[in-house]
Amino acid sequence: MTQTGTRTATRIIGIDPGSQKTGFGIIDVEGSRCRYVTSGVIRLPATALPTRLEMIFRNLQTVIREYSPAEAVVEEVFMAKSAGSALKLGQARGAVVVACVSEGVAVSEYSARQIKKAVVGTGAADKHQIQHMIRVLLNLPAAPQEDAADALAAAVCHAHARLRPVVAQL
Amino acid sequence: MTQTGTRTATRIIGIDPGSQKTGFGIIDVEGSRCRYVTSGVIRLPATALPTRLEMIFRNLQTVIREYSPAEAVVEEVFMAKSAGSALKLGQARGAVVVACVSEGVAVSEYSARQIKKAVVGTGAADKHQIQHMIRVLLNLPAAPQEDAADALAAAVCHAHARLRPVVAQL
Numbered sequence: 451m452t453q454t455g456t457r458t459a460t461r462i463i464g465i466d467p468g469s470q471k472t473g474f475g476i477i478d479v480e481g482s483r484c485r486y487v488t489s490g491v492i493r494l495p496a497t498a499l500p501t502r503l504e505m506i507f508r509n510l511q512t513v514i515r516e517y518s519p520a521e522a523v524v525e526e527v528f529m530a531k532s533a534g535s536a537l538k539l540g541q542a543r544g545a546v547v548v549a550c551v552s553e554g555v556a557v558s559e560y561s562a563r564q565i566k567k568a569v570v571g572t573g574a575a576d577k578h579q580i581q582h583m584i585r586v587l588l589n590l591p592a593a594p595q596e597d598a599a600d601a602l603a604a605a606v607c608h609a610h611a612r613l614r615p616v617v618a619q620l
Numbered sequence: 621m622t623q624t625g626t627r628t629a630t631r632i633i634g635i636d637p638g639s640q641k642t643g644f645g646i647i648d649v650e651g652s653r654c655r656y657v658t659s660g661v662i663r664l665p666a667t668a669l670p671t672r673l674e675m676i677f678r679n680l681q682t683v684i685r686e687y688s689p690a691e692a693v694v695e696e697v698f699m700a701k702s703a704g705s706a707l708k709l710g711q712a713r714g715a716v717v718v719a720c721v722s723e724g725v726a727v728s729e730y731s732a733r734q735i736k737k738a739v740v741g742t743g744a745a746d747k748h749q750i751q752h753m754i755r756v757l758l759n760l761p762a763a764p765q766e767d768a769a770d771a772l773a774a775a776v777c778h779a780h781a782r783l784r785p786v787v788a789q790l
Contacts, residue, residue, distance in 0.1 A: 500729070503714055504721040527707055536703040540710020544673055545718045547711065551674035552722075559670070 460612075461487065463519035463555070464605030465510065466597050467546040469538040470494055472506050473597025476517050477588065479609040486588040487517060489598040499538070503545040510549035522550040523608040525600070526559040560607050565600075568607035630782075631657065633689035633725070634775030635680065636767050637716040639708040640664055642676050643767025646687050647758065649779040656758040657687065659768040669708070673715040680719035692720040693778040695770070696729040730777050735770075738777035 459478040466473040475489035492509045494502040524546055527539060550557050563573035569587065570579045577600070581593040584602045594602060629648040636643040645659035662679045664672040694716055697709060720727050733743035739757065740749045747770070751763040754772045764772060 498729075500717045500721055500727040503717045507718045507722060531703075533701075533703050533706040536706035537697055537710040537713075540707040541714035541717065543707075544711035544714020544716075546714075547670045547673045548677045548715045548718045551670055552677060557670040559668075 459485070460521065461517065461519045462521050462523060462605045462608055463514065463517070463550075464523045464601040464603065464608070465546050465550075466525060466600040466604065467506070467539065467542040468597065469499065469502060469542045471597050472510070472542060472546065473595070473599070473601040474510065474513055475594070475598050475602030475605055476513075476519055477602065477605045477609065479612070482610075482613055484588060484606055484609050486590060486602070489594050489602055491595050491597050499541060503541055506542060506545040507549045510546060511553060514549065514553045514555060519555055521608065522555045522557045523604040524550075524557055524559055525565060525604050526561050558608055558611075560604060560611070564611075565603050565607040568610045569603045629655070630691065631687065631689045632691050632693060632775045632778055633684065633687070633720075634693045634771040634773065634778070635716050635720075636695060636770040636774065637676070637709065637712040638767065639669065639672060639712045641767050642680070642712060642716065643765070643769070643771040644680065644683055645764070645768050645772030645775055646683075646689055647772065647775045647779065649782070652780075652783055654758060654776055654779050656760060656772070659764050659772055661765050661767050669711060673711055676712060676715040677719045680716060681723060684719065684723045684725060689725055691778065692725045692727045693774040694720075694727055694729055695735060695774050696731050728778055728781075730774060730781070734781075735773050735777040738780045739773045 459480040461478050464475045472492040476487040478485045478487055494505055547557050566575040567573045569583050577596045580603050581596055581599040584599045585593040629650040631648050634645045642662040646657040648655045648657055664675055717727050736745040737743045739753050747766045750773050751766055751769040754769045755763040
């Protein structure tokens with residue numbers, strides 16, 4: 451929690467895992483308002499997978515220690531093109547989740563459909579629509595790189611979901 | 621490296637990742653001789669996957685800190701029954717690899733076929749044959765639990781492979 455005047459903002463990190471590129475995006479949330487903090491992409495060299503998993507873990511650990519998010523969000527993956535790509539993606543996702551929980555940051559999960567619906571309004575949005583809407587929603591001068599945009603979208607989805615129980619009581 | 625008289629033994633941890641049970645087995649290797657140190661199974665409750673990944677990571681970290689293996693071996697997985705099971709297995713494997721590399725232990729990978737061939741003599745061995753041969757090779761009073769036996773088999777495979785470059789030069 452970050453003190454902002456009399457109200458408190460919650461810092462959320464969204465992460466988009468991949469065995470070649472892992473995107474991350476951090477926002478501060480206060481009520482229904484989301485403020486951009488930072489985002490980036492961890493680009494992984496074509497080395498052995500254990501080395502790449504270590505790079506994901508260490509780089510995310512550094513980001514988490516620097517920005518101290520209170521909560522983390524990772525896209526839930528149900529499907530993959532093949533069992534082979536699922537194994538690679540799964541391992542990257544495992545490294546991402548462990549980087550968060552080992553730093554004491556709880557991980558929430560949402561499906562790609564839920565994230566797209568929260569940001570673009572439809573579960574069938576493409577990458578460009580997400581980049582565009584993230585730029586608009588977070589008032590950015592330019593669209594973020596696509597993996598960073600997906601990570602920010604996951605964080606925004608979680609920010610909206612945190613409000614939902616209150617709305618449902620009306 | 622552990623001093624044993626005038627020669628040095630190398631301690632190897634083998635790990636068999638799984639999202640329900642993760643086996644581990646530690647041996648000391650001196651030349652072609654393998655000595656059993658310990659083995660066990662991390663049984664995971666039916667909770668959310670991030671919690672299970674955290675348990676794999678923290679339990680393995682504890683084992684690694686207690687026994688200080690110099691090298692780690694994890695079975696390489698190419699195939700899975702489905703993309704869904706590959707994703708779960710992949711995430712468990714990611715948590716395992718990160719637990720090793722974050723403690724400074726390098727990870728080697730062998731296929732299931734290589735491990736079976738090293739321990740049983742054929743790449744098509746079943747779980748019971750592996751448990752039996754691990755009991756014989758490591759001179760144990762009883763066969764280890766099957767996931768622990770698979771983990772010990774991975775460690776034994778690596779112990780043999782470390783000798784092979786010398787044999788190949790003859």
